Structures are given as structure tokens and as C-alpha cells.
Amino acid sequence: MTGAEPIDIAEAEALLAAEGAEFYSLMARAGAVRERHKGRSVTLCGILNAKSGRCPEDCAFCAQSAHHRSGAPIYPLVSSDRIVERAHEVEGMGAREYSIVTAGSSVRSDREIGEICEALGRLQSEGRMLRCASLGTLPEKTLARLRDAGLTNYHHNLETARSYFPSVCSTHDYEDDVDTVRRAKSAGLEVCSGGIFGLGESPAQRVELAVTLRELDVDSIPLNFLNPIPGTPLEGQNDLTPLDCLKIVAVYRLMMPAKDIYVCGGRELNLRDLQSWIFMAGANGMMVGNYLTTRGREHTLDLTMIRDLGLTVRPLGAPA
Numbered sequence: 001m002t003g004a005e006p007i008d009i010a011e012a013e014a015l016l017a018a019e020g021a022e023f024y025s026l027m028a029r030a031g032a033v034r035e036r037h038k039g040r041s042v043t044l045c046g047i048l049n050a051k052s053g054r055c056p057e058d059c060a061f062c063a064q065s066a067h068h069r070s071g072a073p074i075y076p077l078v079s080s081d082r083i084v085e086r087a088h089e090v091e092g093m094g095a096r097e098y099s100i101v102t103a104g105s106s107v108r109s110d111r112e113i114g115e116i117c118e119a120l121g122r123l124q125s126e127g128r129m130l131r132c133a134s135l136g137t138l139p140e141k142t143l144a145r146l147r148d149a150g151l152t153n154y155h156h157n158l159e160t161a162r163s164y165f166p167s168v169c170s171t172h173d174y175e176d177d178v179d180t181v182r183r184a185k186s187a188g189l190e191v192c193s194g195g196i197f198g199l200g201e202s203p204a205q206r207v208e209l210a211v212t213l214r215e216l217d218v219d220s221i222p223l224n225f226l227n228p229i230p231g232t233p234l235e236g237q238n239d240l241t242p243l244d245c246l247k248i249v250a251v252y253r254l255m256m257p258a259k260d261i262y263v264c265g266g267r268e269l270n271l272r273d274l275q276s277w278i279f280m281a282g283a284n285g286m287m288v289g290n291y292l293t294t295r296g297r298e299h300t301l302d303l304t305m306i307r308d309l310g311l312t313v314r315p316l317g318a319p320a
């Protein structure tokens with residue numbers, strides 16, 4: 001077994017049920033595939049919640065939806081100075097990728113896009129970080145404008161399987177998100193798209209999302225695990241064990257052996273003492289620092305964890 005061939009749906013579903021010795025075999029197999037394709041370096045990314053709250057969409061897991069009462073911060077788009085300042089903060093934590101994230105269906109205001117473009121231009125001229133944005137369902141013209149201003153990557157999660165999406169969001173269609181991924185790719189951007197687990201989806205639906213992402217040929221896949229926020233419809237939901245999370249990471253690695261797989265939101269809460277296992281499970285990257293509306297752990301703990309595992313943080317410009 002070389003790890004070059006992606007596993008099929010039946011095997012993926014069977015592996016999500018692995019227990020005992022089979023679970024440990026799965027970890028070893030996925031870790032070996034990760035090392036074959038990604039070596040021993042891991043990529044860190046950091047984000048800015050650049051515009052928070054009052055989102056008209058009703059995603060059941062999200063603290064920023066105007067349909068829920070989570071008490072999450074509400075503020076308009078921050079200045080280009082703040083966008084650049086936050087990039088430097090996450091760079092200081094070891095991140096080589098930086099994403100500017102806004103709440104809302106999409107950023108439509110010309111002034112707001114202009115502010116983001118100005119920050120992107122400054123960051124591009126510094127040349128130290130990959131520049132990503134997550135600004136909703138943008139038209140190709142706006143994506144091209146952002147790309148020309150210095151954007152390298154576009155992030156847009158599909159969140160969950162097509163068959164489960166209506167249970168999670170009623171205010172837009174799954175195809176809107178799929179189309180956004182396609183537009184970002186055709187604009188020449190690297191695309192980061194994944195989902196969030198623990199929403200009540202079945203194991204088969206976890207595999208279904210991976211199949212869709214594989215068909216879309218996205219470049220990197222962020223995996224988030226539900227942090228159930230009080231005031232959202234998923235408050236109190238607690239579906240995931242640490243081993244469930246690790247099996248999801250491993251199955252995604254085996255289904256998409258050469259892709260970048262990141263563990264992002266909900267890592268500390270859901271994996272607890274098993275956070276360091278994400279790399280054995282096949283992840284080759286993770287988010288550092290705070291998440292959109294919840295706190296991450298101290299980044300020095302993450303850097304120590306990576307070093308203790310015999311791994312290194314991948315600097316900008318290093319080959320995959």
C-alpha cells in the first residue's frame with residue numbers, strides 16, 4: 001500500500017467505525033500517508049474576525065447569525081490598519097497563512113472591498129504570508145479584484161453534506177456555496193473549503209462531504225468540530241468524542257491523500273488531551289490563536305506540541 005490511491009466510499013464508512021486495534025491501525029496508516037505527501041512540517045494559519053455578527057443567514061451552529069441570541073460581538077468591518085496588524089500578530093504565533101473573515105452572506109460594499117484590497121496590497125508587498133479571505137458568496141468579478149490586489153487563497157466552507165445541509169441552514173442553498181468554490185477556482189485562487197462536524201450528521205454524511213470536496217478538487221480542507229454556543233439551536237449538542245474527531249481526520253486524509261488538511265475550530269474542546277494526535281491522524285496543518293468568536297489556547301502550547309512530536313512549522317515559500 002503506497003498511500004497514493006484514495007480510498008473509496010465503502011472503506012471510508014467502515015473506517016469511521018473503527019475501534020480498538022483497528023483504530024490504532026487507522027492512525028498509523030493515515031499518519032504514514034501524511035508523512036509521505038507532506039513530510040514532517042505542518043502549516044499554521046491564523047484568522048481575523050474582520051466583521052462580526054448580524055449575519056442574515058441562519059446556520060444552526062453559528063454564533064454570528066442574527067437569527068440566534070448568542071451574545072457574540074457585533075461590529076462593522078475593521079480598518080485596513082487593523083487587518084495588517086492582525087496579520088503580524090498571527091505571524092508572530094508561527095502562522096504562514098492568514099485569513100480575513102467576515103460574517104454575512106457576502107461583502108458587497110465597494111468601500112469594504114476597497115478596504116480589504118488595500119490591506120492585501122500592503123501584505124503582498126511585505127511578502128511574508130499567504131493571504132486568504134472568507135467573504136461569503138462573491139461574484140467572480142470581485143474575486144478577480146481581490147486576487148489582483150494580492151489575495152492568494154479563498155476560503156468558503158460547504159459546512160456539511162449536501163443531504164444534511166437543509167437541517168443546518170434554511171436561508172440559502174448548498175449549490176450557492178458549491179458555486180462560490182467553483183468561481184474562486186476559476187478566478188485562479190487556491191481554494192480552502194471544508195466543514196464542521198458534530199451537527200447531528202451521520203457518519204455516511206461525513207463521507208459524503210469529503211466526496212463533494214474531492215470532486216471539487218479544493219486545495220485545502222479545514223475540519224472544524226462543533227463548539228456548541230449558548231443561544232444557538234445547537235446549544236447542548238455533544239455528538240463527538242475525541243476518537244470520532246481523529247477518525248474523521250484520518251478518513252479525510254485517506255480519501256484525499258495529497259491535500260492540505262487543517263484542524264481548526266473546536267480543537268481544544270473536542271480533542272482535549274488528544275490534540276497532538278491530529279498529525280498522526282493525517283492533518284498537516286492547524287489554526288493557531290483565537291477562532292471567530294471563541295478563544296483558542298495559548299499558541300506557545302501548540303508550538304511546543306509540534307516540536308515535541310518531532311515536527312516543524314513550515315515557513316513561507318517551503319515546498320509542500
Ligand code: SF4
Binds near residue numbers: 059062103
Ligand atoms: S456561518 Fe457564515 S453564513 Fe452562516 S450564519 Fe455564520 S457568518 Fe452567516
